[in-house]
Amino acid sequence: MAEKSSVTLHGMWASPFALRAKLALKIKGIEYEYIEEDLQNKSELLLQYNPVHKKVPVLVHNGLPITESLIIVEYIDEAWTEPPHLLPKDPYLKAKHRFWAAYLQQIAEILGKALITESKPSEDMMKKMDVAEELIKAELFHNGCPSFEDAKPGYLDIVLYSLLGSSDVAEEFFGFRPFNAERYPFLSSWINALKEVPEVQDVTPPKDKVIELLHAMRQSYLHTKA
């Protein structure tokens, strides 16, 4: 099935949500055609495939569109049954991975709102991150260090990296680090381990280009407000 099927991904090079789909496809070793979308002028196909949200990413598999990044990642894991598996087979561990992915997503949404208004993350948000730092380490890593020497990244790694993998970009652009290695040594070492993985490096957009885009977006935002 994996060999002969037609797989297309509609994405945008800097989108952290499209990155999730790209990374899942890479890790599973699935060949696909990539269509870069201009978000100011979306393609007819994108609007046809995702009439509800009109957003990237959209995965099109044998003509059938799948939307929403986390649903796409689960779909990829289920439609291509060969290993590596992105989610654990064990239902309890799977539930744990889904739980922490949803939790990290909630934190990142609060963080994203803070960054848009260019205010520092609140202490309340930092405390929510303390919970992730402490409990993910204990529950999923048995207090050990994350490593990808013997295993490929999976669903939860993809979610973490898409949300917090570019904190050095945020630091350079906003002038402060949304989270730091002193307070979050476990999460930081996890992200650093992911940065060494070839598939992760393949799909990560160049830092300079992202910063250039952020400057352009800020200018455009200030222009709209003026």
Added chain:
Amino acid sequence: MAEKSSVTLHGMWASPFALRAKLALKIKGIEYEYIEEDLQNKSELLLQYNPVHKKVPVLVHNGLPITESLIIVEYIDEAWTEPPHLLPKDPYLKAKHRFWAAYLQQIAEILGKALITESKPSEDMMKKMDVAEELIKAELFHNGCPSFEDAKPGYLDIVLYSLLGSSDVAEEFFGFRPFNAERYPFLSSWINALKEVPEVQDVTPPKDKVIELLHAMRQSYLHTKA
């Protein structure tokens, strides 16, 4: 596995999220012990099992806690592999069910906020519901009528019913109907079909008791504000 395992659910009788877990267990025919939580005075066990959100429902299966209602429903479907299945086996259909469940959940959150401030749902929200009315019917029901004569309710039915199954309660308490059969004939007939299912009737709290609770909550809210 289903026969010999220990299954406990921590819930609260009127919680629509606990209802999801109860309904999933009923439909799968899983015996369980039920622990009613007093949300003003939560049990030590609840706080120990769900230290992050401290909320019901929590499912405890052979000593392992699973939290968050949608994760619990997926867990139940995966840990008890016998039919009926709550999610379709086909990955594409599964992705569609997950997509629409998330969409309905988003609408219900907006609706919930409107109800808390006792304001009518906005036209924008009603339009979002139009999208669900039209597209779920076309994509998942081939424009036919929902029926549970030959099939048990599944994941998406559980989500829909938990969110919009008590609109008659809302009508009686708030004095207006959050959604009506004229504008949403498909969603209304779907919910009505679900109301005929014995497992659904088993887990639905009595309307009078829910309205009594809503009155008490309003009094307590007004008292806090005074």
